[in-house]
Amino acid sequence: MSYYDIDSILTDAEKIPCTFQLDVPDLGYLDNTPTQTLKTGSRVALPLWLAEMLAIASSSGGLDEQGKSFVTFDLPPALGNDVVQALKADPRAVPLRDQSAHFYGLATHMMDLSEEQELATVLRKTYVTRATEIALHARKVGGVGHHGKSSADEGSNLGVGGAGEEFLRGLDERERRLFRKAHDGAKAGKEWMENVKKH
Numbered sequence: 001m002s003y004y005d006i007d008s009i010l011t012d013a014e015k016i017p018c019t020f021q022l023d024v025p026d027l028g029y030l031d032n033t034p035t036q037t038l039k040t041g042s043r044v045a046l047p048l049w050l051a052e053m054l055a056i057a058s059s060s061g062g063l064d065e066q067g068k069s070f071v072t073f074d075l076p077p078a079l080g081n082d083v084v085q086a087l088k089a090d091p092r093a094v095p096l097r098d099q100s101a102h103f104y105g106l107a108t109h110m111m112d113l114s115e116e117q118e119l120a121t122v123l124r125k126t127y128v129t130r131a132t133e134i135a136l137h138a139r140k141v142g143g144v145g146h147h148g149k150s151s152a153d154e155g156s157n158l159g160v161g162g163a164g165e166e167f168l169r170g171l172d173e174r175e176r177r178l179f180r181k182a183h184d185g186a187k188a189g190k191e192w193m194e195n196v197k198k199h
Contacts, residue, residue, distance in 0.1 A: 007173050011105035015045040018054070020072040046071075048109055055113050062194035075119075077101060079110055084122055091126035092133050095170030103172040134175055137167055 028036035030044045036180045038044075046054075054070045077083075078099035086094045096103040106124050110116075171179060 007105060011102040012047065012049040012080075012111065014048045014102065014106050015077065016048050016051040016076050016110075017043060018046045018051050018071045018072050019043050020071050021069055024070075042089055042102065046073075048106065052109065052113060073113070075114065075116065076100075077118065079107055084119065086120050087126045093130040094126075096130075096172040096175065097154060097170055099172075100171055104174045105115055130175060131178060133167075134171070134183050136178050138179050139186045 020038055020040060023040050024038040027038040028034055030046075031038055033041050051071065051073050055073065057070060083094065083099055086090050104123070104127065107119070111120055111123070168176070168179070
């Protein structure tokens with residue numbers, strides 16, 4: 001991803017629940033106590049980029065004299081046990097956008113930072129299952145509508161309306177890009193076939 005990629009920037013801004021393992025002077029404002037020290041055991045939601053920096057500092061020798069790291073962190077609610085169990089049951093039934101608009105980006109970062117082996121397996125299955133569903137929906141777009149009109153005649157270049165709109169609402173940004181590319185490919189293929197038939 002590019003340095004200027006807006007999706008990457010927004011992913012890095014996602015909040016991660018962290019617990020400080022050390023007293024840190026002059027950081028009390030993170031816990032709404034600006035004039036005090038941030039105490040050991042304070043739970044603070046930090047942006048992903050900062051949590052990642054503190055985790056990297058901890059793993060590369062950023063430990064105190066007793067061998068404690070700066071922070072420990074938990075998986076964010078978007079990757080919590082309830083969400084993972086729902087994804088295991090049926091990945092298509094979980095509206096990922098309700099969890100995070102940049103669900104896969106957040107999940108990728110968290111897999112790099114944590115040792116959750118099961119998470120990688122669940123996410124891989126989720127992506128493959130949902131990508132298949134996205135491809136099926138994208139191919140329907142541009143087909144014949146309810147009244148014998150094409151969806152383009154009905155004023156929708158993404159086939160949005162009813163179930164299609166509900167489906168799109170649950171997709172995270174990466175899935176929406178995949179949908180657009182699959183839709184554009186299906187539409188271009190259909191136009192090409194119509195041109196071939198004319199000539």
